Amino acid sequence: MTQPRPSDSVRAIIESAVPSTRLETVSIISTKRLLRAFKVKLTNERTLLLKLLPPPSRLLRYEKWFVQSEAAVVEWLSQDACERDDTGSHRPSEKRAGKYPREASPIIRQSAQSPSAKPSSFDGQLRRYLPTLIMHSSISTETSSAFCLFEPTPGDPISSLGKPLTLAERRSIDFQKGRLIRRIANVKSPNGRFGQVATVLEQPRVSEENKRTLRETKLDFDGADGWKKTFHLLLEGILRDGEDRAVTMSYELVRTIFRKFSHLLDAITTPRLVVVDSDEDEVVLVAEPEKVEKNQGEDKLETLAEDPGIKTEPEDSDAESRQQDNARDLEITGLQDWSNCIFGDPLFATVFSHTTPEFERGFRQISRAKESHELHDIKEEDHDTSSHDEEDDGKEVNKEEEDEEEKQQDIDIDADIIEDPENASTRILLYECYHATVAIVKQFYRPDADSSEREIAARRRLMAALAKLEHVDANEPAGKRPRRPSDGEWPVKRPRGDAPVS
Numbered sequence: 001m002t003q004p005r006p007s008d009s010v011r012a013i014i015e016s017a018v019p020s021t022r023l024e025t026v027s028i029i030s031t032k033r034l035l036r037a038f039k040v041k042l043t044n045e046r047t048l049l050l051k052l053l054p055p056p057s058r059l060l061r062y063e064k065w066f067v068q069s070e071a072a073v074v075e076w077l078s079q080d081a082c083e084r085d086d087t088g089s090h091r092p093s094e095k096r097a098g099k100y101p102r103e104a105s106p107i108i109r110q111s112a113q114s115p116s117a118k119p120s121s122f123d124g125q126l127r128r129y130l131p132t133l134i135m136h137s138s139i140s141t142e143t144s145s146a147f148c149l150f151e152p153t154p155g156d157p158i159s160s161l162g163k164p165l166t167l168a169e170r171r172s173i174d175f176q177k178g179r180l181i182r183r184i185a186n187v188k189s190p191n192g193r194f195g196q197v198a199t200v201l202e203q204p205r206v207s208e209e210n211k212r213t214l215r216e217t218k219l220d221f222d223g224a225d226g227w228k229k230t231f232h233l234l235l236e237g238i239l240r241d242g243e244d245r246a247v248t249m250s251y252e253l254v255r256t257i258f259r260k261f262s263h264l265l266d267a268i269t270t271p272r273l274v275v276v277d278s279d280e281d282e283v284v285l286v287a288e289p290e291k292v293e294k295n296q297g298e299d300k301l302e303t304l305a306e307d308p309g310i311k312t313e314p315e316d317s318d319a320e321s322r323q324q325d326n327a328r329d330l331e332i333t334g335l336q337d338w339s340n341c342i343f344g345d346p347l348f349a350t351v352f353s354h355t356t357p358e359f360e361r362g363f364r365q366i367s368r369a370k371e372s373h374e375l376h377d378i379k380e381e382d383h384d385t386s387s388h389d390e391e392d393d394g395k396e397v398n399k400e401e402e403d404e405e406e407k408q409q410d411i412d413i414d415a416d417i418i419e420d421p422e423n424a425s426t427r428i429l430l431y432e433c434y435h436a437t438v439a440i441v442k443q444f445y446r447p448d449a450d451s452s453e454r455e456i457a458a459r460r461r462l463m464a465a466l467a468k469l470e471h472v473d474a475n476e477p478a479g480k481r482p483r484r485p486s487d488g489e490w491p492v493k494r495p496r497g498d499a500p501v502s
Contacts, residue, residue, distance in 0.1 A: 009145065010038050010050055017135040017149050018042065031282060032448070033337055034063055035070075035148075049131065049152040051339075052145045058446050060438070061237035066339035067146040068198035071136040073273070073341050074150070076201055077126055077187070078133070125183050129153065129334040138198075153334030155285030169330055171358045173286065176332045177279050177351070178362020184278065185346040185417050189271035194230040197273075197341045227344050228265035232258065234342075235434050242441040249440060253466060254433055260474045261430050267420035271343035275335060276435075279351035279359075283337050286330045345431075346417055347424055353432045426472055429465045436462035 014023050022043045029037035035051040042048065053059075053067045131150035138146055158165065158173065165173060193200050235258055242249055277283055342348065351359065418424055439458035443451040 009052065010040065013050060013135070013147055013149060014040055014042075014048070018048075021046065033282060034059075034066060034446075035337070035339060047152065048134065049150045051148045051150075053147070054145070054446075060241045060441065060445060062196065062234055065196050065198040067136065067148055068138040068202070069196055069341055070337070070339035071133055071138065071148050072201040073197045073338050074130055074133045076190075076197075078130055126187070129180065129332075130338075131334070153285055153336075155287040155333035157336050158281035158284050158286055161286070165330075169328055171356075173284070173330060173332065174356045174358035175362040177284065178359040179365070180332055180362075181275075181278055181346075181349060181351065182363045182365060182417070184275055185272045187273040189273075189343040192271065193225065194227050194271040194343050195233075197343065200271075200343050226266065227268035227271070228262050230342075230344055231265055231348075231431075231434070232262065235437075238434065238437050238441055241445070242437070245441070245444045247441055247444050249437070250462075250466065254437065254462075257433060257466060257469050258430070261426060261469065261472075263474075264420070264423045264427055264430075265345070267423065268345045269419065272346050272417070274342050274344055274346055274348050275338060276340045276342060276348065277337075277350055278335055279349070283335050284332055285334045285336055287333045288328050288330055345419070345427065347428050348431050350435050352428050353435065426469070429469050429472075432465040433462060433469070436465060 010026050011023055023040065024043050025041045027039045027041075029039055029049075031037055034054065036054060038050040038052070040048040040050055051067065051070070056064070131153045134149045134151060136146075136148040189200055191200065235254070239249075239251055239254065243251065275283075346352075355363075420427075436458045440455055440462065443455040443458075
């Protein structure tokens with residue numbers, strides 16, 4: 001059967017979702033993301049965002065759930081927008097009145113069956129970063145694709161800004177990314193199970209043919225009891241995707257490395273929400289407010305430019321100083337894409353393979369008082385360099401002790417989010433093997449003009465991670481006092497501007 005043109009599919013979806021309004025224009029959003037995105041403008045000046053799943057032949061195993069996962073997580077996280085009245089019924093908030101999501105296919109929702117399905121440790125801080133789900137279909141047919149229809153979050157992707165970010169703006173955005181990803185990680189699985197969001201939150205009613213497809217993807221499980229099983233399913237899935245296309249790769253070495261370190265994943269006992277690629281410039285939405293409102297309280301993200309307690313490196317030139325003065329007051333307003341999400345280890349997010357100091361401070365939620373104290377110590381240290389050598393010897397000893405105390409404080413800050421921090425750096429390297437493998441195999445399923453460059457970069461990442469893991473002792477006893485991190489330990493840092501290619 002002939003596939004309809006995208007414009008026809010878009011028109012049919014819009015007419016079904018908002019029948020009382022006419023469609024004015026449809027424009028394709030240029031993106032390298034998996035889901036095809038369309039900006040839809042209606043005659044009533046309302047703007048919608050439509051996302052369609054590409055043909056199944058171009059999908060990796062783990063990508064088959066993307067539309068369903070995005071719809072499920074946005075709807076689930078938005079539940080607090082409905083207030084319960086005294087009788088226990090749901091009452092829509094003013095913002096979302098009349099905009100409840102509709103489905104084009106029936107879904108049995110675990111998230112709506114019991115109060116226990118409310119996002120754990122979720123205090124509503126994420127709601128303002130979410131789009132409004134209007135309608136979605138989780139099942140592709142011969143004549144239509146699975147889709148999600150949203151009223152989008154305000155803002156533009158960083159990658160689409162006309163002017164590149166200055167150094168000061170990048171530091172501010174990195175700090176805000178850390179805060180946002182921390183807030184996402186505060187959300188726990190409602191039923192204690194690990195896995196892709198769609199498989200944990202809801203059970204789709206599918207045909208026998210679709211059930212067979214799900215079994216072939218190795219993802220036909222209602223979540224898993226452990227993180228090790230979940231990660232193994234994802235890793236084995238992408239390796240088989242590569243084998244299906246005869247991609248040349250070190251399959252056996254990757255599997256051997258997983259077997260060597262898989263026991264470390266048993267330490268992850270709390271499934272937390274992870275938006276895997278939530279740091280990418282194509283995903284992060286930013287906006288420049290017309291008027292900066294200060295002292296908004298804890299719910300407002302702080303920026304480095306406004307926070308005197310955040311350390312910033314001295315500018316290297318007058319030009320960079322001018323950049324600091326002319327920096328735009330950009331704020332993160334949300335994410336363009338919530339589809340690649342999973343309940344698992346927060347360190348599974350790709351950002352932890354290449355963090356920056358600003359991101360770490362945002363993620364660790366280091367207090368302003370502590371940062372101010374550290375900045376004061378640095379100034380004191382610079383002043384004391386002119387003192388006598390014998391005094392410096394004593395200060396070096398004290399500095400080492402203080403460094404150990406600060407490191408332990410940082411571990412304590414992460415303790416409620418990062419489990420088994422002693423082995424965190426090893427887990428990050430293991431996850432990097434997976435992410436690099438995905439980046440390699442993806443080029444053979446959806447090649448484009450830049451595929452060769454991205455494939456080479458991903459292969460280098462994979463080889464580097466495997467080489468580091470081959471020199472790690474898998475039997476090193478855990479629980480001892482952690483050493484101060486080096487370049488190969490958590491947090492994993494990278495030189496500025498050295499972003500990975502995916």
